[in-house]
Amino acid sequence: MTEVAVGSLLVATPALVDPNFADTVVLLLDVNDEGCLGVVLNRPSPVLVAEVLADWRDIVGEPEVLFRGGPVNPEGALAVGRLADISDVPVGFRTVFGDLGVVDLDTPLELVDGSLAGLRIFAGYAGWGIGQVQREIATGHWYVVPSVVSDVFRLDLTDLWRDVLRRQPGEIAWLSTRPLDPDLN
Numbered sequence: 001m002t003e004v005a006v007g008s009l010l011v012a013t014p015a016l017v018d019p020n021f022a023d024t025v026v027l028l029l030d031v032n033d034e035g036c037l038g039v040v041l042n043r044p045s046p047v048l049v050a051e052v053l054a055d056w057r058d059i060v061g062e063p064e065v066l067f068r069g070g071p072v073n074p075e076g077a078l079a080v081g082r083l084a085d086i087s088d089v090p091v092g093f094r095t096v097f098g099d100l101g102v103v104d105l106d107t108p109l110e111l112v113d114g115s116l117a118g119l120r121i122f123a124g125y126a127g128w129g130i131g132q133v134q135r136e137i138a139t140g141h142w143y144v145v146p147s148v149v150s151d152v153f154r155l156d157l158t159d160l161w162r163d164v165l166r167r168q169p170g171e172i173a174w175l176s177t178r179p180l181d182p183d184l185n
Helices: 132-138 149-153 160-166 170-177
Strands: 009-012 025-032 035-040 044-048 065-068 072-083 093-097 100-103 116-128 142-145
Touching: 009 160, 025 072, 025 149, 025 160, 035 065, 035 132, 072 093, 072 149, 116 132, 116 149, 132 142
Parallel strands: 065 116
Antiparallel strands: 009 025, 009 142, 025 035, 035 116, 044 065, 072 100, 072 116, 093 100
């Protein structure tokens, strides 16, 4: 298993039944002495970005919807972007790891346009206080695994949870084949 760190993924185990996080994949964007912050990658909403952040409609990638980033501050928005050129970091972009970063949605579009190879906007985020995520991992609610950039921007999110598990070594990969309802097995 991977250490809880910026850029790693938290993958919900079958034991995690909280409706906010069941079968989710969370990208960690900030890990520090105060806790962790991330966004749920596989919860697209039916709301188009054009309906709530019209200026950003031409910059977001497909699907052009808001994603439910987590239960904390769901009326707020957080954007994750991928640089088109790692040597060309625009104003308003805070690198998180590699060519991925958080984009300040108050940045004038002309300063960002053309610099990004991908952008997703999340309504809300997932947050944990000091030691909270470590306790949840210890109680069997999360797997901590390495991320792949394509996880963040893939078009079809239906099987993201299964695909992330499938590429892990050992017994964790076996869970990718579990039925949605184990009682039907």
